[in-house]
Amino acid sequence: MADSLKVSRSRISSYEEGRSDPPLELLINISNLFKLPIDILLRNDLTKTTDASFIDIGNQRVLFPIMVDDDNNNLIEVVPIKASAGYLAGYDDPEYIEQLEKIKLPFLPTGKHRAFPIKGDSMLPMKNGSYVVGRYVEDRNEIKTGRTYVLVTLNDGMVYKRVMNNIEFNNSLLLMSDNKIYHDYSVPVDEVLEIWEFTCSINTQEYDEQELKLSSILSMFNELGVELKALERLKK
Numbered sequence: 001m002a003d004s005l006k007v008s009r010s011r012i013s014s015y016e017e018g019r020s021d022p023p024l025e026l027l028i029n030i031s032n033l034f035k036l037p038i039d040i041l042l043r044n045d046l047t048k049t050t051d052a053s054f055i056d057i058g059n060q061r062v063l064f065p066i067m068v069d070d071d072n073n074n075l076i077e078v079v080p081i082k083a084s085a086g087y088l089a090g091y092d093d094p095e096y097i098e099q100l101e102k103i104k105l106p107f108l109p110t111g112k113h114r115a116f117p118i119k120g121d122s123m124l125p126m127k128n129g130s131y132v133v134g135r136y137v138e139d140r141n142e143i144k145t146g147r148t149y150v151l152v153t154l155n156d157g158m159v160y161k162r163v164m165n166n167i168e169f170n171n172s173l174l175l176m177s178d179n180k181i182y183h184d185y186s187v188p189v190d191e192v193l194e195i196w197e198f199t200c201s202i203n204t205q206e207y208d209e210q211e212l213k214l215s216s217i218l219s220m221f222n223e224l225g226v227e228l229k230a231l232e233r234l235k236k
Contacts, residue, residue, distance in 0.1 A: 001033070004033055005026065005029050005030065005033065007026070027041065027042075074113070075103070076102060076103050076104070076108075076114060076133060077097055077100040077101070077102055077115070078101045078102065078103055078115040078131070079100060079114065079115065079116050079117060080100075080117065081117040081119070081129070087152065087157075088152060088158065088193075105200070108135075108199055109135065109199070111135040111136060112135065112136040113133055113136070114133070114134060114136070115131045115132070115133045115134075116131065116132050116133075116134065116158060116196070117130075117131055118130045118131065118132055118201075122160075122161075122177040122178070122179050122182045123148070123161070123177060123178050123179065124179045126160070126178075127203055130201055130202060130203045131201065131202040132198055132201050132202075133198075133199045133201070134150045134196025134197055134198055135196060135197045135199050136194070137149070137196065140167060140189055140195070141167070143173065143195065144163075144165065144197075145163065145164045146162065146163075146164070147162070147163060147197060147198065148160065148162050148198040149197050149198060150196040150198075151163075151192055151194070151195050151196075152192070152193045152194040152195075153187055153191050153192055153193065154191040154192075154193060155187075155191060159175065161176060162176040162178060163175060164176065166186070167189055170186075172186045172187060172188050173186065173187050173189055173192065174186050175187055
């Protein structure tokens with residue numbers, strides 16, 4: 001490390017032992033060496049992190065804390081409805097994420113999960129006020145056509161949609177609502193800040209009998225429609 005930073009080994013030792021603090025110029029060099037933003041170096045105890053605590057964004061590694069309880073079970077941060085508007089500003093701020101309420105769902109598959117509130121009726125039969133628990137997708141090439149995802153986008157904020165992966169075609173994602181009164185629209189993949197694949201949903205209201213019948217019919221036609229669109233895409 002001393003050789004890479006072009007400083008003496010004793011100087012590095014003084015920083016490691018807490019006898020002195022590195023100046024700003026050296027902090028910048030350390031940031032570049034480890035591809036870590038300076039604020040993460042200054043504000044977080046990195047001795048408590050592992051390789052699984054970081055994600056790669058461009059040529060930078062960003063701290064992505066995975067919270068665990070006393071039994072070493074992963075905890076799920078819940079984005080409350082009232083705070084969802086502020087998520088766009090705080091999604092990459094460890095302090096913002098740390099203050100979110102947390103729940104434990106031990107049946108979830110491996111990976112980093114987060115719960116997001118659903119607003120409106122664009123994804124019927126998902127009720128307004130329900131929560132979608134999603135698994136964080138780091139590699140955009142893993143996005144599967146026909147699956148549903150929570151997306152944090154630069155211009156549209158947080159949305160929950162069915163996705164058609166058009167990255168190879170035109171570097172975009174086609175976002176589709178299951179409620180067909182809403183139009184499909186494309187988002188450049190460069191404008192997608194985060195994407196979370198649906199794992200499960202938490203309904204906060206009970207369904208009545210009529211809604212259940214309607215949801216079964218809607219699900220059948222929506223699945224058929226997604227399959228037909230995927231076939232049309234393959235033909236082209």
